[in-house]
Amino acid sequence: MKPTxxxxxxxxxxxxxxxxxxxxxxxxxxxxxxxxxxxxHKAVLGFDSAGAAKKRIQGPSS
Structure with a gap:
């Protein structure tokens, strides 16, 4: 049975x-x-360099 x-x-x-x-x-x-x-649903896409994306995801340094 397939999931629905x-x-x-x-x-x-x-x-x-x-x-x-x-x-x-x-x-x-x-x-x-x-x-x-x-x-x-609406997909809002953001693109950046790999390094910059990683920094944005991690947030500001403590």
Missing amino acids: AYLRAGANNAEVKVLTAEGVSAVLRDLAATFERAFG
Whole structure:
């Protein structure tokens, strides 16, 4: 038996933020478009160099 996901459109639509290295930008843009059509959630993409993305994710130094 295949698992089934039940999603409801409307007030529960979420914004999903993704930050990643520029090297995967083309693939991620295609994936984000597919995700948005399938689930109705907005994908907000951010691209940076690998090192800069890592620093942004880790946050300010203590």
